Amino acid sequence: MTKESPDLYPVARLAAAQEATAAAGLDALLLTPGPDLRYVTGYEALPLERLTCLVLPARGEAFLMVPRLELAAAEHSPASRLGIEFVSWEETDDPYAAVAARLGAVGKVGLADRMWAMQSLRFRDALPGAEQVLAGTVLRGLRMRKSPAEVAALREAGAAIDAVHAQVPGFLKAGRTEREVGRDIAEAILAAGHATVDFVIVGSGPNGASPHHELSDRVIQAGEPIVVDIGGQMPSGYCSDSTRVYSIGEPPAGFTKYYEVLRRAQEAACAAVRPGVPCEEIDAAAREVIAAEGYGDYFIHRTGHGIGLETHEEPYIVAGNTEPMAPGFAFSVEPGIYMPGAHGARIEDILVCTEDGGERVNHRPRDLVVV
Template sequence: MTTTSFDLYPVGRVARVREAAAAAGLDALLLTPGPDLRYVTGYDALPLERLTCLAVPAEGEPFLVVPRLELPAAQASPAARLGVEFVAWDETDDPYALVARRLGPVATVGLADRMWAMQSLRLRAAMPGAEQVLAGTALRGLRMRKSEAEVAALREAGAAIDAVHAQVPGFLKAGRTEREVGRDIAEAIVATGHATVDFVIVGSGPNGASPHHELSDRVIQAGEPVVVDIGGQMPSGYCSDSTRTYSVGEPPADFAAYYEVLRRAQEAACDAVRPGVSCESIDAVAREVITEAGFGDRFIHRTGHGIGLEAHEEPYIVAGNAEPLAPGFAFSIEPGIYLPGRHGARIEDIVVCGESGGERLNLRPRELVVV
């Protein structure tokens, strides 16, 4: 089933956002182009120096301030059916003063978490008496708990990136560079239905020990493990992210041994997902398996991150985050083991917390693939 904007951006969401703003003690939310604005309205506005800003007062009607030349795009977006007033401004207008005037006196405003500093500072100048806090104060609970339509969109994204991983063994050959393989993968990401390519990591040999390795001209050698971490954004706006580790020919014996440890750690963490379990406890499950095998100091990052309209968002699966999982939470489980100067491995699936357990959205085999 293909999700639609009616499913992903329901008319009632604006009202729920207004209630969340009031519950957080905010007089209004001010959302500029980015994931917060898209979550509330479905409008994937261009991030420009010209201000586009959705104002959602805790009391009163929301309105969207938009440059006149961007008005047709806003009217063509899902925001047009939400009952939000569009307020167009002209090139000689001051849109920040317009927002302040229309909003009226406010004590505290929540700014989109990814608002440009330039916009934040100009809004502060236009509303000098208003305290500025992050809109995430109000939005985090809504955005973390995905609706059925959002989970369906993430399933589509998971299936699309799985289709790319199915092609990766055909791209990996000794004598090819990481960059050449990465180019093929990027083309496949778009060909499988993604609107954009977010990232392509191809870490061969010692480069696999760097979790966020950039593509390089290093030539892949026979017998080397290769970490492939890839993701993109679907037309729905929802993201994919999945990692598999491959070996070009038979890998070193020590690598094969710790890869099996990693596989068990990832499986144990996925199996531990259920409502009420804390985010940090999922991290602890994966970390315990790896630590008991003697590789604790080689697992150098958190176990996972939330995913939705952003590739990285809340909740974070990390020590110190006592947030209990709830149905609809979607996040990665991606433990890794890294031996600097030699090789590394990571296995990553997106998992959604259901009513009684977790659902993996990535279904490619997790055993080491030898090509």
């Protein structure tokens, strides 16, 4: 599957986004380079200080404002299938004023969630009478419910990162640094078919108690558990994310005890996935198992996050999120237990809500891997 796939970035998505814009009471969406623009058009535009912007009025014709030097790239992107006008601008033009002139009087516009502040402020000046809100409030309902093609892209990403985890035991040896291991993993992520490496976390010993530790020059020791959380973006644009825990020889007894609790908590949360279940109940399913065994204070983050064109997107699997699960929702289930100064553990799979439950896209064993 490639980023050019018409199933992955269908032409009909533009009309769906326009209908959602009108239904939300907005006059237009202004989508600059980032996941919102790519979702609607398939165009992976370069994020530059020069303005590239899809202007999507609630009523009327959409157009893509693009710097002249980026016009050829835009014309060769999936956006060329949409049948919209490409409006190129020269270095001495003011593209913000040009967008405002074409839009006319507007009262409320949605700005891409990842729009740079310098661009949102320029739009504020160019459209002084317009209230600015996040385009994500309009697009969230579309982006959360993955199409069959998007689910296939996530399966492909899951298989690719699983292939990397299969190689990790060969990279882990006492005496190597986290950074050395991380370098090998990053190379394997690209070799497995990813277009980019988004993150590599290798948390050995006490560093495993910091959920977002990433890498350091710490030397890995025998008898230590190691948290390996890795992910990247595929050529399709869709992301992978999976965590497994390894140990150089037998880990401490206390670690083995809570790792089994964690494994049961992750299974409980995965089993809770089905349409209609509030997102917070999946979080509660994992948290209740951990709290019942006395480790509740050591589970310090939400159970999961949505995934798609971004590693972290809606829906979030966290207390207070009453959004009901629906078929097509894709998200992580990744409870963790972290013992400050000692070690930590996290088990993470990506799941997709189906008509009658949840499908994992990661299939590596979830038991502790002793190297």
